Amino acid sequence: MFVEIEEIAKEFGAERALHPVSLSIPSGALIALLGPSGSGKTTLLRILAGLEFPTSGRVLFNGEDATGMTVQQRRAGFVFQHYALFRHMTVFENVAYGLRARKRKERPTEAEIGRRVNRLLDLIQLPDIGPRYPSQLSGGQRQRVALARALAIEPRMLLLDEPFGALDAKVRKELRQGLREIHDTTGLTTVFVTHDQEEAMELADLVVVMSMGRIEQVGRPGDIRARPASEFVRAFTTA
Amino acid sequence: MRTGILRSASPLPGFGLSFGIMMTVLSIVVLLPIAALLGRGLTIGPADLWEMVNSQRIRSALLLSFRAALIASLFNLVFGLVLAWVLVRYRFWGRRLIDAAIDLPFALPTAVAGIALTALYAPNGVFGQLLAPFNIKIAYTEIGIWLALIFIGLPFVVRTVQPVIEELDREIEEASATLGARRIYTLYRVILPTLTPALLTGFALALARSVGEYGSVIFIAGNLPLQTEIAPLLIVIRLEEYNYDAATAIGLAMLLISFAMLLAINAIQIWSRRRMGDV
Amino acid sequence: MSDIAYPVRANPVTTEPRLARYILIGTVVVLIAILLFAPLIAVFAEALREGWSAAISSLSEPDARSAIRLTLLVAAVVVPLNAVFGIAAAWAITKFDFRGKAFLITLIDLPFSVSPVVAGLALVLLFGSNSALGAWFIAHDMKIVFALPGILLATMFVTFPFVARELIPVMMEQGRAEEEAALTLGASGWRTFFTVTLPNIRWALLYGVLLCNARAMGEFGAVAVISGKIRGETTTMPIMIEMLYNEYLSVAAFSLAAALAMLALVTLLLKSLLEWRYADLLSATRRH
Secondary structure, eight states, rough: EEEEEEEEEEEEEEEEEEEEEEEEEEOOOOOEEEEEEESSSSHHHHHTTSSOOOSSSEEETTEOOOTTOOOOHEEEEOOTTTHHHTTOOOOOHHHHHHHHHHHTOOOOOHHHHHOOOHHHHHHHHHOOOTTTGGGOOOOOOOOHHHHHHHHOOSSEEEEEEOOOOOOOHHHHHHHHHHHHHHHHHHEEEEEEESOOOHHHHOOOOOOEEEEEEEEEEOOOOHHHHHSOHHHHHHHHHOO | OOOOOBBBOOOOOOOOHHHHHHHHHHIIIIIIIHHHHHHHHHHHHHHHHHHHHHHHHHHHHHHHHHHHHHHHHHHHHHHHHHHHHHHHHHHEEEEEHHHHTTHHHHSOOOHHHHHHHHHHHHHTSSHHHHHHHGGGGOOTTTTHHHHHHHHHHHHHHHHHHHHHHHHOOOOHHHHHTTTOOHHHHIIIIHHHHHHHHHHHHHHHHHHHHHTTOOOOHHHHHOOOOTTTTHHHHHHHHHHHHHHHHHHHHHHHHHHHHHHHHHHHHHHHHHHHHHHHHHO | SSOEEESSOOOOGGSSHHHHHHHHHHHHHHIIIIIIIIHHHHHHHHHHTTOOOHHHHHHHHHHHHHHHHHHHHHHHHHHHHHHHHHHHHHHHHHHBBBHHHHHHHHHHHGGGGHHHHHHHHHHHHHHTTTSHHHHHHHTTTTOTTTHHHHHHHHHHHHHHHHHHHHHHHEEEHHHHHHHHHHTTTTTOHHHHHIOOOOOOOOHHHHHHHHHHHHHHHHHHHHHHHHHTTTTTTOOOHHHHHHHHHHTTTTHHHHHHHHHHHHHHHHHHHHHHHHHHHHHSOOOOOOOO
């Protein structure tokens, strides 16, 4: 699915989180929204998911206006910074949640749900943790479970908010590779938010550098490094 | 006082003094009287105790106390949850006043609550007159007892659940929504289970308080033997007749119920700590 | 405060539909009005049924005055005793490690789940004339049951946990570091307590004292059993209310009740002020 952001602005009371910004995300791309805290990158991601609504501007999915669609209708797989796993449910129940929440007519049978959950647990390379509770998992395992849960609803795109932010350096490297592989297998349009320029440059096809609610530059990692569009981009990407 | 075996070393002084004060007061005020009640029960003997408790009047009084407490606490469980949710999540005119008023049943003496409710719901009272044409009687019936117990048990569920709702992580609700769940499904499958331990604790506290409640109930109940006579009242009646053995028998039955509930509260807390862990 | 209902963070994702919000708020307002505000108003309305002068003159009857005096006396004795007990218990439990601590906390909470009438009964059995202890006291010319000491003990029983359970969570959270620092600086134990510990817990202590006082002045069941209800001698305000009410002296009963209701309102007001101003210094999770 390709996504277009047209002149999106967002205000929280008197505070301006996003000046009108525009961006085109090609189908199947892996995009990084890179910037320091307060740059508006998370707000933009949440607007894509339907968790926030823009003050003005439009969001288009495959050329169709999606601005007024509810979060449920958008079917965007979202991985939260702290994963937001349901801690009273097992890993299996967490991953199955989105399928079981569907209306009766659209809901797969329990046997089908079981097959799909197990396939996803294989995909994240944690085939045996279905019966465990989130409190019994390591940080890296939780992140992968959150990813599997987001993938279970057969999302139209994948959105990740600082997906590696809460992990230590070693695990971070491993999981970066894991995300790349999952993106390549599923072919999903994927947008992730990060404040780590190395992470953005290494993982993304296209990097969107943001600062103070504006988009500073959009480009391939190599191009941004070679030809920074502003002093801010140069300083931030060489830090 | 040297208590080195009992405790591990701490550089702070005053263990002997504070521990001594605590144990002395605890013993005189709480433990010795309860021991006296248990001791009296032992001298009477289990067979005689059972015989005394097993009279129809006492059975129906105990059953009434428990049934009315259960009904009132169930009402407070549901209403307390709604109340806590509304107070934490919504902003509306008068919210702070209601929040402060929740504790009125803790602050208002039970006898005052009892006569006030009776004045309102007696056949010539404000609410009593309103309900009379529909042939609904509240004062001097079991419904009156429910009402008094709803009053005194109201704050428990609210005050145990409120802080848990305040600490709820909004991301959990958002995660549920991004997975396609409608709001009602999120409330039922994600939020309710998270609140369950606090709800059960508040329910058990309200129930424990209501089973033994006396002051607010006796005015509105009518106190007819076999119909609206609660167990604590029966203890008072037996004591006034100087029938200490019978009073002891009923008192022990009620104490047993209290202990069972205390155990339940602790079990709930251990269970929830194990289940929820830290994420 | 605005007069329209809007969610805390106006986000349609984490709130209920508008109609549901209005229905829930409406239910709460109506039920609270019926369950809490109506009885409170009824107390004052009934007290003033025959005018202010009737209400005030019924409060100055000798029996009413002696009941007020007795209730104030009981609170004046029980509340400080419970404060001392609460501080001692919280100090022992939070500043030291010893075996059986959890069980001890359960014992301190025990009076919350025992019926006040059962508490009164237990005290009668312990100190009454046909127990060994009671006989000893009577032989030494001390009356406990049907006298002031019994009322004090009964009131202590039912208010027992109030101060301790406010202080324990607060002191648990604060740990021992500050006291240890004071000791290394050469302060004595008492000095450490008065200059370091007490300032840290004063608002929680006040909170516990407030609740303890309200319950001490209003206790009915336990006192009814142990006081013997001797008019003018062992009748506290709540007992007096019952007697007047049963004698169909409605205005007199409700006037005394209104005096206690005023106390309840003052308690709630102070409690709310404490919660709003010192929320962070009081324990985060509170229940009674």
